[in-house]
Amino acid sequence: MKIAVCIKQVPTREWQPRLNDQKTWVREQDASYEMNEPDAYALEESLRLREQHGGEVVVCSAGPARVQQVIREALARGADRALHVEDDALGAADAFTAAAALEPAMREEQFDLILTGLQSDDQGHAQFGPVLAEKLGVPHSTIIMEVQIDEAAGSLKVKRELEGGWFQYVTMPSPALLTIQSGINQLRYATLKGIMAAKKKEIRKVAPPAGLASRLTVTALYVPQKAKQTVMIGGSPAEAAAELVRRLREEARVL
Amino acid sequence: MILVIAEQRNDKLNRASWEAVVAAQQLAGEGIPVKVAVLGQGVSTAASELAQAEVAEVITVEHEALASYTSDAFVQAAAGLVTATAPAHVVFAHTYQTRDFAPALAARLDRALVTDVIGLKVAEGRPLFARPMFQGKLLADVALGGPAPHLVTVQIGAFRADTVQKGPAPAPVTSATATIDPGTVRQTPEAPFQEAKQAVDLSQAERIVAVGRGIKTQENIAVAQQLADAFGAELAASRPICDNGWLPMERQIGSSGQTVAPKLYVAVGISGAIQHLVGMKGSRTIVAINKDADAPIFEVADYGIAGDLFDVAPALIAELKK
Numbered sequence: 075m076k077i078a079v080c081i082k083q084v085p086t087r088e089w090q091p092r093l094n095d096q097k098t099w100v101r102e103q104d105a106s107y108e109m110n111e112p113d114a115y116a117l118e119e120s121l122r123l124r125e126q127h128g129g130e131v132v133v134c135s136a137g138p139a140r141v142q143q144v145i146r147e148a149l150a151r152g153a154d155r156a157l158h159v160e161d162d163a164l165g166a167a168d169a170f171t172a173a174a175a176l177e178p179a180m181r182e183e184q185f186d187l188i189l190t191g192l193q194s195d196d197q198g199h200a201q202f203g204p205v206l207a208e209k210l211g212v213p214h215s216t217i218i219m220e221v222q223i224d225e226a227a228g229s230l231k232v233k234r235e236l237e238g239g240w241f242q243y244v245t246m247p248s249p250a251l252l253t254i255q256s257g258i259n260q261l262r263y264a265t266l267k268g269i270m271a272a273k274k275k276e277i278r279k280v281a282p283p284a285g286l287a288s289r290l291t292v293t294a295l296y297v298p299q300k301a302k303q304t305v306m307i308g309g310s311p312a313e314a315a316a317e318l319v320r321r322l323r324e325e326a327r328v329l
Numbered sequence: 330m331i332l333v334i335a336e337q338r339n340d341k342l343n344r345a346s347w348e349a350v351v352a353a354q355q356l357a358g359e360g361i362p363v364k365v366a367v368l369g370q371g372v373s374t375a376a377s378e379l380a381q382a383e384v385a386e387v388i389t390v391e392h393e394a395l396a397s398y399t400s401d402a403f404v405q406a407a408a409g410l411v412t413a414t415a416p417a418h419v420v421f422a423h424t425y426q427t428r429d430f431a432p433a434l435a436a437r438l439d440r441a442l443v444t445d446v447i448g449l450k451v452a453e454g455r456p457l458f459a460r461p462m463f464q465g466k467l468l469a470d471v472a473l474g475g476p477a478p479h480l481v482t483v484q485i486g487a488f489r490a491d492t493v494q495k496g497p498a499p500a501p502v503t504s505a506t507a508t509i510d511p512g513t514v515r516q517t518p519e520a521p522f523q524e525a526k527q528a529v530d531l532s533q534a535e536r537i538v539a540v541g542r543g544i545k546t547q548e549n550i551a552v553a554q555q556l557a558d559a560f561g562a563e564l565a566a567s568r569p570i571c572d573n574g575w576l577p578m579e580r581q582i583g584s585s586g587q588t589v590a591p592k593l594y595v596a597v598g599i600s601g602a603i604q605h606l607v608g609m610k611g612s613r614t615i616v617a618i619n620k621d622a623d624a625p626i627f628e629v630a631d632y633g634i635a636g637d638l639f640d641v642a643p644a645l646i647a648e649l650k651k
């Protein structure tokens with residue numbers, strides 16, 4: 075099986091975003107980066123499927139040179155090789171642009187299965203997977219919590235998460251694209267051996283197709299205004315604890 | 330014209346569809362008609378319910394291939410309808426079903442899509458859509474380019490269903506034919522199900538202490554348990570805690586977990602992502618403890634302590650034991 079896993083590099087969750095001078099985007103130069111969390115689960119799932127069915131796992135990522143960090147990490151965790159669509163000029167492109175950037179190179183590879191995360195931790199458009207599937211002409215299913223492959227039948231059966239604790243099984247022919255939900259498996263981390271081996275693995279750089287332009291433009295980025303009057307309780311931990319308990323007893327009457 | 334694509338299952342309307350109608354009414358302003366479409370097979374109850382809204386028309390799109398949801402059939406039916414009706418905007422509620430097919434629909438139509446919108450503005454004659462970015466730490470105003478229609482999904486809870494404008498008389502319900510080639514529907518769905526009945530029903534708890542990723546390690550869950558015990562509360566968690574297997578799934582609060590409304594909800598080391606908030610914001614009194622004073626959880630909290638939970642929790646346990 076030839077499995078693609080699409081991985082996005084995002085600012086770490088701890089990072090406090092700071093705005094650029096135009097207040098239209100964040101100061102990317104200040105950010106530290108990590109692998110988008112659902113993508114780590116998608117990577118783990120692809121490695122498990124390779125263990126069961128053989129084949130190879132190819133990491134696909136679009137973005138500026140800095141995304142090599144997460145590509146290396148994915149290779150260290152066990153992916154076989156990588157495809158990097160690199161362009162420093164595209165900036166904060168939308169999900170359509172990212173999918174369009176990756177589509178030609180991914181089409182050429184003729185993957186049997188493509189896994190993506192269900193949404194990114196930074197922009198969070200939750201669009202890239204279904205858009206890429208549509209562009210490639212393959213069926214898709216989203217928010218997946220289990221993947222079973224029937225190689226003989228050329229099909230797969232997946233467990234879709236629905237709202238409020240409901241699930242549903244869906245069967246479809248391969249090749250197909252699935253967007254993976256966090257928690258589908260337990261993650262493994264890179265070993266020293268994996269990190270050493272990753273250094274020798276191939277990262278193929280590809281230029282994006284010409285003429286890509288984002289249709290979504292951020293005209294302003296800002297800190298949301300607080301609507302609710304939250305009573306913020308200060309002081310030392312002991313003082314704050316005493317004041318909170320007093321208010322919960324006397325004001326809110328919930329204790 | 331603005332077209333809303335409503336959602337139903339077994340002819341039961343998804344409540345979030347009303348919120349999409351509200352967003353469409355706001356976007357339309359005066360003079361621009363709003364129409365609502367319902368896709369499925371046997372959707373007359375949902376359609377007549379929607380006809381109560383102040384809209385120009387409710388359009389049913391029925392086909393046996395739409396009886397159970399699949400992205401392939403819904404993309405085809407919606408693409409046909411959008412092409413035939415040529416709206417300026419198409420509005421959906423940002424449900425799991427919308428997430429599954431709206432991006433593919435946008436790609437099929439080759440039109441712009443903005444997701445998870447929480448507010449609308451107009452600047453220089455064109456609409457701007459406010460949506461969260463960076464886990465809700467920031468909001469972005471987004472303008473959409475390229476030809477109409479532009480597709481818009483609205484975050485659950487962002488537009489209040491009870492502000493929907495009702496019409497003086499029910500709107501006309503018409504039907505449009507869907508052309509779906511069953512041979513092109515590649516997904517075969519099975520019936521939705523729930524995992525084995527949950528042993529703990531958190532919806533009955535009077536007090537809940539919920540722990541998030543700020544707890545850092547599995548060993549530290551004990552700290553949260555002690556805090557819950559001191560409050561006489563059930564222990565619950567955000568999704569990452571359950572994903573890691575530190576607490577069972579049945580203790581997860583949020584859109585993919587349980588929805589609760591206790592007298593007291595204490596969120597400890599939880600950032601306040603929308604998928605968590607929808608499961609708990611109906612709680613009567615909400616307390617948030619977070620070391621980041623700007624964390625979105627404080628937006629819904631009645632009382633907040635901006636501090637390190639490893640200092641605050643022991644102090645609270647000691648205070649409650651007094």
Ligand SMILES: Cc1cc2nc3c(=O)[nH]c(=O)nc-3n(C[C@H](O)[C@H](O)[C@H](O)COP(=O)(O)OP(=O)(O)OC[C@H]3O[C@@H](n4cnc5c(N)ncnc54)[C@H](O)[C@@H]3O)c2cc1C
Binds near residue numbers: 165197201
């Ligand atoms: C050449 C190029 C350069 C770019 N440079 C920048 C930049 O400097 N700064 C910036 O902020 N953005 C940049 N982007 C855009 C950004 O990387 C995202 O691709 C885009 O915003 C996707 O939207 P999203 O995060 O909301 O995706 P969602 O639809 O929320 O993501 C869902 C899933 O799609 C997959 N995915 C999304 N984006 C990518 C990607 N780029 N590569 C691989 N898989 C992906 C992941 O599996 C993810 O979990 C660039 C894009 C391209 C193509």
Ligand SMILES: Cc1cc2nc3c(=O)[nH]c(=O)nc-3n(C[C@H](O)[C@H](O)[C@H](O)COP(=O)(O)OP(=O)(O)OC[C@H]3O[C@@H](n4cnc5c(N)ncnc54)[C@H](O)[C@@H]3O)c2cc1C
Binds near residue numbers: 541543598599
């Ligand atoms: C389709 C979908 C469904 C989802 N369903 C759910 C759901 O049902 N329930 C759910 O919860 N999530 C759900 N999520 C995930 C959700 O988007 C968030 O990722 C998740 O809620 C974040 O959990 P968290 O707040 O614990 O972690 P984080 O967002 O990482 O926040 C951790 C917080 O802890 C604080 N902190 C760190 N250290 C300390 C300390 N020492 N003292 C005090 N505070 C500290 C940080 O400041 C931060 O605010 C879903 C996501 C998707 C896309």
